[in-house]
Amino acid sequence: MRRIQKPELLAPAGNMEKLHMALLYGADAVYLGGKMFGLRAFASNFSLAEMDEAVAFAHSLHKKVYVTVNIFAHNEDINALPDYLRSLQAIGVDALLVSDFGVWSVAREIIPEMPLHVSTQANTTNWAAVKAWENLGASRVVLARELSFREMKEIGSKTEVELEAFVHGAMCISYSGRCWLSSYLTGRDGNRGACAQVCRWEFSLTEKNRPGEVYDVAGDDQGTYIMNSKDLCLLPYLPQLMEAGICSFKIEGRMKSAHYAASVVSVYRRAIDACWRDPQHFTVKQEWLDELEKVSHRPYTTGFALGKPDAAAQVYTTSSYLQTHEFVGLVRDWDNGRLTVEQRNHMKAGETLEVFCPDGSLRTLLLKEMRNQEGEPIVAAQHPQMVFTCQAAESIPESAILRRKIP
Structure with missing residues (x-):
């Protein structure tokens, strides 16, 4: 009988800043890619030295780092794989995500003690396949996104290995x-x-x-985006996921912004905690839904969770994103009434900005008495990532996000 446990919140980390934000805003673990063997080649990704730093930071918070080694490998990939695997083990990563059986076999031979998670790319859609991976020594299986809650629950009832499932983010049109x-x-x-x-x-x-x-293709003068899926959002269905035996709730988005990582993680952190305390009376708060609208996203869908999606799961008129707020600055420090900010978008004196803190709380900040790093007065922060200070009577925590509502 599978024991229901409080699920891990697993977040994407496309670079070091996103890793820091995900962990500081509430993720229990992050998954990231190195410069080779991962399926997000256009994310910044991590060198081995950066990965070493990332693991040290995560472990200092008693959190975990999983590394993707989930390409479908060709011969030249396999030749370079053993040394890379040894390096990952030496760094102390907590697990590898693998989809290719050849990569799996090499990992089992080269680093036999390393926990291996079966990537969603392996498209595991039934309990027999999960059991087969379990028999091969998998520590965890990431279920395919093409599963309903009913199918997940049946898999959970017939297997013992840890199960992970995507709960939020972009959907791939292909299996x-x-x-x-x-x-x-x-x-x-x-x-x-x-x-x-x-x-x-x-x-x-x-x-x-x-x-x-x-x-x-359709009778619309703007053409049509016939394979453009909406984004997955299973926030209202956390009790069903827990009941199905899912032990890790995964957020998609290594290519997304640090703002996205912080915001989505913060919402799911608070929701998971609330659901775990009282699953029978779990309700989605409007403030959580509002937060998910503030970051860049497509319209939301439940994907396959409630059954096979119909035409409403697609967006046919545009591939543009929606968002209600834009990320303009990151708090670096507060000292004696002055806030140090790293600019991410144009800001000017007199603006009132929303402050989004790592604990999920919201405040407002009026930009006044802005000064550059030399202490000279300025009226705007115009240069990318320039550092400036402004007046702030109350302490604001490091890594808080400054953002403005989009008109």
Whole structure:
């Protein structure tokens, strides 16, 4: 009988800043990629030295770091793999995410004590497959996104291995991310980390014998985005996920901003804690939903969780993102009535900004008495990542986010 446990909140970390923000805003663990062997080649990713620093920081907070080694490997990839695996073990990462059986076999031989998690790229959709991975020594299986709560629960009832599932973020149009569109149309292999997101492009129809004539797929003068999925959001369904035996709730988004990492993690941290305290009376607070609207996202969907999605799960008119607020600054320090801020977007004296703190609380800040690093008065912070100070009577914590409402 599977024991229900408080689930881990697992967040993406595309670079060091995003890792810090995810952990400070409430994640229990992060997953990240190195410069090789991961499926997000266009994220900043981590050198081995940076990974060493990341692991040390996470472990100082008693939190974990998982590293993606989840490409579908070719021969030249396998040749370079053993030394890389040994380096990851020496750094002290907590687990590896693997999808390719060849990579799995090499990892088992080279670093036999390292916990291995089966990546969602392995498209594990049934209890027999989960049990097979369990028998091969998997510490955890990340379930395919194409599963309903009912299917997850059945898998949980027939297996013992840890189960992880995505709860929030972008959805891939192809089965568990196994897609060849990018490779075919651009030469960038999505299964080796270089996806061009062809599914988000606008498509029209042509007929072979009329090469100069282009027709919209749907009757709309803006064309149509026929493979453009909405973003996943399972915030209202945390009790069902816990009941299904999911032990790790995963947020997608290594390519997203530090603001996104902090905001989404903060919401799910508070929601998980509330649900664990009283799952029978769990309700989604409006402030959580408002927070999820503030970051860049597509309209939300429940994906496959409630059954097979219908046409409403797609966005047919645009691939643009929605958001109500923009990230303009990051708090670096507060001392004796002055706030030190690192600029992320243009700010000027006289503006009133929202302050989003690591504990999820909100405040307001009126920008006044702005000074540059030389102590000279300024009327605006215009230069990318410039550091300035401003007056702030009350203490504001380090790593708090400054943002403004988009008109």
